[in-house]
Amino acid sequence: MSLTLAPMDNWLWYLSRSTGIVAAVLAVAALVWGLFFSARNTGTRMKPNWWLALHNWLGGLTLVFIGIHMLVAFANTRTGLRFVDLFVPSNTVGWAIGWGVVSFWMFVIVVLPSMAKIRRRLPRRAWHVVHLLAIPATVLTVVHSYQAGSDSISGSTNFMRFLAILMGVAVYPVSIRLIGIAQRRRALA
Ligand code: HEM
Ligand code: HEM
Secondary structure (H helix, E strand, O other): OOOOOOOOOOHHHHHHHHHHHHHHHHHHHHHHHHHHHHOOOOOOOOOHHHHHHHHHHHHHHHHHHHHHHHHHHHHOHHHOOOHHHHOOOOOOOOHHHHHHHHHHHHHHHHHHHHOHHHHOOOOHHHHHHHHOOHHHHHHHHHHHHHHHOHHHHOOOHHHHHHHHHHHHHHHHHHHHHHHHHHHHHHHHO
């Protein structure tokens, strides 16, 4: 059985949607800032440290908003979510929510080991590989928003445009980063 989400005219419904949308925008912003920083494509107006500090803030806030979004979705009894559904995907709620749960765990794995105290103890390469989970996590966020969002269920073109723009904004810095890696490899060869 999969979860059917009936739009309801109450503040919890608005709050779960708005916190979800803010979390998704923050995730894409953190992704863009991280990629520009790592690609050393930050221009000359702002110092690289500024980009990194803002990236860290955006990353931390992403997880905070995801947490609020999950709690509000749980508090909204119309969603029928049990507490365990926030952490374990299951047939009871279906994959529309399941993708949200998977991306939540991926964001936890991206953000927690990045905290200075933990990161200092990890080999840089291992931390970096784990950190790159941010990219599939963001993709799954969009899949979840597309499948679970009331606006996409009701066929809103504006919401589709919003999701397409979010993805589009992320693709550009991913390309810049990949081109940078390819150029560096060629120069080394
Ligand atoms: C508080 C949380 C976070 C901290 C402290 C943090 C820290 C960092 C640091 C230090 C880098 C630079 C790595 C380098 O030296 O090149 C980086 C890169 C990056 N971060 Fe984060 N990050 C956090 C959260 C996030 C989140 C939530 C996302 C995505 C939604 C994200 C996505 C990225 C990406 C895509 C890169 C570029 C990786 C690469 O292209 O090699 N980060 N992050
Ligand atoms: C355990 C994890 C999660 C649960 C239980 C959950 C729950 C929900 C629910 C019930 C909805 C439907 C709200 C509605 O329209 O009635 C929704 C939509 C949404 N969620 Fe999540 N979510 C989770 C993770 C995430 C994550 C990690 C993000 C972003 C980083 C996110 C972003 C969104 C967005 C953008 C929407 C669409 C809002 C709309 O209806 O327009 N969710 N989520």
